[in-house]
Each structure stands twice: as structure tokens, then as C-alpha cells.
Amino acid sequence: xxxxxxxxxxxxxxxxxxxxxxxxxxxxxxxxxxxxxxxxxxxxxxxxxxxxxxxxxxxxxxxxxxxxxxxxxxxxxxxxxxxxxxxxxxxxxxxxxxxxxxxxxxxxxxxxxxxxxxxxxxxxxxxxxxxxxxxxxxxxxxxxxxxxxxxxxxxxxxxxxxxxxxxxxxxxxxxxxxxxxxxxxxxxxxxxxxxxxx
Amino acid sequence: xxxxxxxxxxxxxxxxxxxxxxxxxxxxxxxxxxxxxxxxxxxxxxxxxxxxxxxxxxxxxxxxxxxxxxxxxxxxxxxxxxxxxxxxxxxxxxxxxxxxxxxxxxxxxxxxxxxxxxxxxxxxxxxxxxxxxxxxxxxxxxxxxxxxxxxxxxxxxxxxxxxxxxxxxxxxxxxxxxxxxxxxxxxxxxxxxxxxxxxxxxxxxxxxxxxxxxxxxxxxxxxxxxxxxxxxxxxxxxxxxxxxxxxxxxxxxxxxxxxxxxxxxxxxxxxxxxxxxxxxxxxxxxxxxxxxxxxxxxxxxxxxxxxxxxxxxxxxxxxxxxxxxxxxxxxxxxxxxxxxxxxxxxxxxxxxxxxxxxxxxxxxxxxxxxxxxxxxxxxxxxxxxxxxxxxxxxxxxxxxxxxxxxxxxxxxxxxxxxxxxxxxxxxxxxxxxxxxxxxxxxxxxxxxxxxxxxxxxxxxxxxxxxxxxxxxx
Numbered sequence: 001x002x003x004x005x006x007x008x009x010x011x012x013x014x015x016x017x018x019x020x021x022x023x024x025x026x027x028x029x030x031x032x033x034x035x036x037x038x039x040x041x042x043x044x045x046x047x048x049x050x051x052x053x054x055x056x057x058x059x060x061x062x063x064x065x066x067x068x069x070x071x072x073x074x075x076x077x078x079x080x081x082x083x084x085x086x087x088x089x090x091x092x093x094x095x096x097x098x099x100x101x102x103x104x105x106x107x108x109x110x111x112x113x114x115x116x117x118x119x120x121x122x123x124x125x126x127x128x129x130x131x132x133x134x135x136x137x138x139x140x141x142x143x144x145x146x147x148x149x150x151x152x153x154x155x156x157x158x159x160x161x162x163x164x165x166x167x168x169x170x171x172x173x174x175x176x177x178x179x180x181x182x183x184x185x186x187x188x189x190x191x192x193x194x195x196x197x198x
Numbered sequence: 199x200x201x202x203x204x205x206x207x208x209x210x211x212x213x214x215x216x217x218x219x220x221x222x223x224x225x226x227x228x229x230x231x232x233x234x235x236x237x238x239x240x241x242x243x244x245x246x247x248x249x250x251x252x253x254x255x256x257x258x259x260x261x262x263x264x265x266x267x268x269x270x271x272x273x274x275x276x277x278x279x280x281x282x283x284x285x286x287x288x289x290x291x292x293x294x295x296x297x298x299x300x301x302x303x304x305x306x307x308x309x310x311x312x313x314x315x316x317x318x319x320x321x322x323x324x325x326x327x328x329x330x331x332x333x334x335x336x337x338x339x340x341x342x343x344x345x346x347x348x349x350x351x352x353x354x355x356x357x358x359x360x361x362x363x364x365x366x367x368x369x370x371x372x373x374x375x376x377x378x379x380x381x382x383x384x385x386x387x388x389x390x391x392x393x394x395x396x397x398x399x400x401x402x403x404x405x406x407x408x409x410x411x412x413x414x415x416x417x418x419x420x421x422x423x424x425x426x427x428x429x430x431x432x433x434x435x436x437x438x439x440x441x442x443x444x445x446x447x448x449x450x451x452x453x454x455x456x457x458x459x460x461x462x463x464x465x466x467x468x469x470x471x472x473x474x475x476x477x478x479x480x481x482x483x484x485x486x487x488x489x490x491x492x493x494x495x496x497x498x499x500x501x502x503x504x505x506x507x508x509x510x511x512x513x514x515x516x517x518x519x520x521x522x523x524x525x526x527x528x529x530x531x532x533x534x535x536x537x538x539x540x541x542x543x544x545x546x547x548x549x550x551x552x553x554x555x556x557x558x559x560x561x562x563x564x565x566x567x568x569x570x571x572x573x574x575x576x577x578x579x580x581x582x583x584x585x586x587x588x589x590x591x592x593x594x595x596x597x598x599x600x601x602x603x604x605x606x607x608x609x610x611x612x613x614x615x616x617x618x619x620x621x622x623x624x625x626x627x628x629x630x631x632x633x634x635x636x637x638x639x640x641x642x643x644x645x646x647x648x649x650x651x652x653x654x655x656x657x658x659x660x661x662x663x664x665x666x667x668x669x670x671x
Contacts, residue, residue: 015520016520016521016524017517017518017520017521018396018496018521020496020633020635022614022633022635022636022637022638023635023636023637026637026641027261027614027615027616027638028615028616030233030234030261030616031233031262031279031281031282031284031285031616032281032285033236033237033240033284033285033288034237035237035240035241045636045637045641069517070397070517071396071397071430074396074397074430074496075332075427075428075633075635076331076332076614076633077234077330077331077332077346077347077348078233078234078348079234079237079330079348079349079350080349082348097397097400099397099400099430100366100400100401100430100432101332101346101347101348101427104347104348104351105348105349105350105351108348108350108351109350118517157364158218159218159219159220170350170354170362171245171247171353171354171357171358173362174222174354174357174358174360174362175357175358177214178358180213180214180222181213181222181224181250181358181359181360184213184224185224185359188224188226189324189460189461189464190457191453191457191458191460191461192226192322192325193226193227193319193320193322193451193452194253194254195252195253195254195255195256195298195299196253196299
């Protein structure tokens with residue numbers, strides 16, 4: 001996973017709440033067995049059917065920060081939603097609230113999801129709509145979002161922040177101490193179900 | 199202070215805990231399907247890692263599988279879509295390479311991952327269960343801690359049989375009293391979601407408590423827990439009791455003999471202590487719940503069937519108002535329209551929410567002696583091949599086909615339309631599944647979430663209806 005420290009880029013205003021993962025990437029694209037190449041699938045229905053959709057507007061082309069309404073990423077657990085956002089070029093999503101599974105997936109894959117109060121997100125949406133060239137800085141070291149005249153702290157637990165700053169692989173971290181797992185397995189109830197393997 | 203059921207389950211699976219780090223939680227059973235696993239297996243290969251506990255891993259094919267093939271089925275020739283077929287074949291290769299038990303299409307044990315776990319007795323009280331599928335919360339009906347994970351976490355569990363997780367808070371949903379006749383588990387959970395909103399359970403492990411849940415069958419409890427994710431909850435659970443034990447006894451993977459006695463003794467301890475405290479509580483009145491349907495494009499946009507399509511202007515929050523306006527535009531509905539006046543083209547009975555034998559019995563009970571309206575296509579898809587066999591043994595398939603419904607093979611089917619079972623653009627369905635998102639059942643398709651009873655009555659009348667409407671007419 002790439003390290004994430006400080007990112008500065010232009011932003012796209014997605015003024016919608018409850019953006020579910022079926023909208024971020026429709027199920028038909030989940031049939032692929034690769035981990036990359038999902039950029040064409042991102043928000044496919046909205047891009048195809050709504051000429052005015054923000055990602056169809058030239059003035060927001062090349063942006064790397066997505067700013068959305070509350071409850072972003074609800075629904076299906078598909079991590080493809082995170083991959084599609086990253087493949088399209090997004091490094092950060094800002095919303096007042098994220099669905100749990102989506103947020104967990106994003107922070108594992110290296111897409112930074114930042115929660116700011118709804119009022120602040122509204123101001124950011126207004127500002128980038130007024131001036132699409134607005135540069136937004138997301139500083140993971142200071143845990144701050146900054147843009148013209150605005151500075152706002154955001155919360156992220158120390159552990160996740162450290163993991164993202166260092167670009168560390170979760171599995172590698174767990175396997176540093178396999179003895180904990182060995183020892184837990186000794187204490188499992190004897191009747192718990194197990195499959196016969198091939 | 200005592201502990202909640204969720205806290206007991208969490209603490210019983212702590213592999214390691216350290217200040218400033220997430221807890222490392224042991225996973226007792228990992229369910230795998232074709233859609234969210236290929237990239238995880240690839241990750242293992244790239245890192246030179248194996249599967250730590252293939253014996254605690256079970257795979258099935260469900261999301262992509264067609265439902266209109268005939269048995270006996272050999273190979274994957276009935277899958278016409280090349281990409282779908284590749285995904286199924288990839289799962290078969292991965293399971294062979296990593297030594298994982300797989301129930302392929304056509305197998306007597308094949309079915310939707312959340313239907314086969316309980317029916318095999320693999321889902322048991324006190325366990326932790328995960329799957330790369332958000333409806334894993336279904337298994338919480340047994341007093342298990344069960345939740346959906348993403349593909350990175352699938353890979354993590356395959357490699358280590360553990361997950362590093364921050365401990366969620368706890369919430370109780372309390373519903374006491376008696377449900378009116380004709381009110382089902384599906385109506386209960388749709389009413390909960392309409393009250394809490396899609397984000398109401400965010401960050402919580404939820405326990406459903408009160409006499410309404412105690413009186414439910416295991417299958418009804420599964421319907422409730424299944425939709426926990428639709429209001430954002432990390433997990434949903436119901437404390438195990440005699441209903442749970444009776445369901446489990448004698449199933450293939452349930453403990454037997456002395457193990458059964460020891461297990462039941464332990465399972466009895468899996469209750470929230472009287473002096474335990476939840477971080478949050480939600481209360482509903484059982485008597486106030488009636489048959490419930492959705493009108494919008496998220497599961498929280500629902501209302502009693504007796505009501506009307508709401509007016510977006512009535513919403514206080516701007517984001518709710520915009521969301522309702524967009525939903526009505528997508529759904530092609532006018533504010534104020536009585537919900538009973540909404541005509542549908544398709545009725546789908548099935549899915550991990552309502553694809554079990556009791557759901558099919560309820561559907562058949564309503565359909566018996568009636569015909570599906572000429573304007574309606576009705577698709578009935580059993581949740582598993584075992585459910586299918588049971589239904590056929592009871593003659594339910596005959597009731598369905600006599601009424602003019604299509605009776606299919608097992609799978610996820612039209613719940614998400616990854617297989618050929620899809621809505622056409624603009625087509626409207628009444629569906630016993632769990633999500634009414636835009637395009638969920640097919641590009642441009644419009645979905646109303648309903649119970650099996652409402653689905654069956656709707657199929658007969660051609661518009662949203664409950665069985666009570668049939669008696670009147």
C-alpha cells in the first residue's frame with residue numbers, strides 16, 4: 001500500500017446523501033477477478049444517464065478529492081467501490097458520515113475517508129462549486145483539511161493514521177505475532193464446527 | 199456491571215489486545231462466495247501465504263449462478279455470460295488450490311451463503327462469523343457475532359483466521375407486545391429502518407430484544423438480523439433460547455452427544471446480564487407495526503402499506519428532502535399516491551432475507567387457489583437446493599406453478615441481478631429482498647421491498663396489496 005501523508009488537489013462536489021455502493025459501482029462490474037481497472041465502472045449509471053452529473057462536467061476534470069453528502073458508501077460490502085474510486089483518481093473522500101464497511105475498506109486500501117461536520121462539508125461544497133480550481137489539502141500528519149481561508153481538524157485514530165502514514169499491510173502486522181493466534185486456538189470449544197477439507 | 203451479549207461474544211474471541219491498537223478477534227467460520235474472493239486469493243498468492251484454517255472456511259456459488267438450468271448439471275455450461283463463468287471457475291480453482299470445501303451449482307448443498315450456513319448447523323450461538331457480504335449479519339439470529347467484510351479483510355481472515363477491529367458500541371432494539379396477524383419479521387425490520395434511517399445503527403452491534411423477537415421462529419429472526427446492515431449496524435443479534443436449540447439439534451454440523459449438552463450449557467450463558475447497559479436504545483411498539491413497504495430508493499424510505507407516497511416538501515432536513523425528491527423521480531411516483539395504487543410488473547420471492555422454507559410456505563398459503571395477474575411476472579427462487587427439495591416435498595412448487603409463477607433453482611438471483619434474472623429499465627417490482635437501491639435489480643429497475651405475504655397478494659392483484667385485501671375483494 002502507498003504511504004499517505006499530505007495530499008493537495010482539486011475537488012468534486014457530489015451533493016447527494018446515501019450514496020450506496022450499488023451507485024458507486026453497479027453489481028455487473030463485480031464479475032471481474034482483477035483488482036484494478038474499475039475506473040470505467042465508477043458511478044456508471046449516473047455518468048451514463050445524467051449529462052449534468054458532476055463527473056461529466058469538464059470544470060471538475062482531474063480532481064482527486066470527492067466531497068459528498070452524509071452516509072456515503074452504504075449497502076453492499078463490495079471493496080470494488082473503493083478500488084473504482086481510486087482507479088478513477090480519487091485519493092480522498094470527504095463526507096459528514098460514512099457507512100462502516102465502506103470506511104473500513106477504504107482505510108485498508110489506502111483511500112483516505114475524512115469526516116467533517118455537515119455544516120463544514122456544505123461550505124466546502126459551496127466553495128468548490130463557486131470555484132472549481134479551489135485546491136483542498138488533506139494533511140494526515142496534522143489531521144487537518146485546509147482550503148482558501150479554512151482550516152478544520154478531523155479525527156482518525158492513532159493506529160490507523162500510523163498504518164496509513166507508513167503504508168503498512170495489515171496482514172503483515174498481524175503475522176508479526178502468530179503465537180497469540182496459536183495460543184487462542186488451544187482454548188476453542190471442542191464442539192465448534194469444522195469442515196472436512198479436500 | 200454486567201455485560202451485554204455482544205460484549206460477551208467480543209471478549210470471548212479476543213486473541214490479543216493492546217492499548218492504542220485495534221483488538222485482534224478470532225473468526226470461528228469464514229464463508230466465501232465467488233464475487234468478493236478472487237482478489238483475496240490472488241493477494242495470498244502474491245505474498246506467498248496460505249489459508250491458515252481451510253477447515254473453518256466454506257465456499258458456495260450463489261451471486262452469479264443462473265436459476266433456470268436443469269439438473270443434473272455438469273460444469274458451468276449453463277452460464278452464458280463469459281465474465282460470470284470466469285468468476286465461478288476462478289472460485290473452483292481457488293478452492294481446489296487452497297483445500298477449501300465448496301458447494302458448486304447443482305450440488306445438493308449449494309445455495310445462498312447465508313441460507314446454507316444455518317441449514318447445515320454451521321451457524322451456532324457464541325460464534326464469530328464473517329463473509330465478504332454485508333448480509334452476513336443474518337447469522338446473528340443464533341446469538342453469533344456475524345458481520346460483512348471487504349475483500350482486504352477476506353484475505354486477512356484467509357491468512358490469519360483473525361481480524362483487527364475496533365470494538366463497536368452496543369445498542370438494544372426493544373419491541374415488546376404482540377404483532378397483529380399478517381405482520382411479519384420483514385415488516386418489523388422495515389419499520390425499524392424507517393424509524394432509524396439508513397445510518398441509525400452506524401457503529402453499533404445491535405441486539406434485538408423483547409417478546410416480539412422471543413416469539414419469532416429462527417427463520418423470522420434471520421430475516422430481522424439480515425437487514426441490520428440496511429440501517430448501518432455493524433452486526434445484529436438475538437440471544438439464543440430453546441427455539442434456537444430446537445432448530446439446531448440434529449443438523450449436520452451441530453454438536454451431538456456429550457458435546458451437545460456441554461454446548462447447550464454454554465449457550466445458556468449467552469444472554470445480556472440484567473444489570474448490563476447498552477450505549478443506545480431504540481424502542482418500537484409492536485401493536486403499531488403493520489405490513490410495511492418501501493416507496494423510495496433506500497431501505498429507510500418505507501411506510502405502512504395503508505399509507506401514501508410522502509411529499510418531499512414535508513422533510514425538515516435538506517438532504518432528506520433532496521433524497522426523497524430524487525427517489526420519487528427515479529421511482530416514477532407522485533407524492534400523495536396511495537401505496538396500494540402502485541402497480542407492479544414483477545414479483546420476486548427469494549434472497550437471503552426471505553428465501554427460506556417458511557417464506558415459501560407463507561407465499562404458497564396466499565397463492566393457493568389464486569392466479570398471478572396477467573400483467574405480472576412472478577419469480578420464486580429458493581434460497582438453497584435443500585429449501586427447494588423441501589418445498590417440492592411439500593408440494594409448494596405445484597401451488598406456485600398452478601398459480602402461474604416461475605419456480606427456479608437456488609441462488610441470489612433478482613435480489614441483485616448479477617445473473618440473468620433482472621428487471622428491464624422502468625420495470626417495477628415488489629421484492630422480498632433487502633435493497634431498493636437505484637438499478638439494484640437491473641438497470642433502471644424500480645424496487646419496492648415487501649414481505650412474502652405482501653409479495654404474494656401483490657402478484658395476484660397486480661398492485662401493492664396484503665392478503666387482507668384479497669379477503670375483502
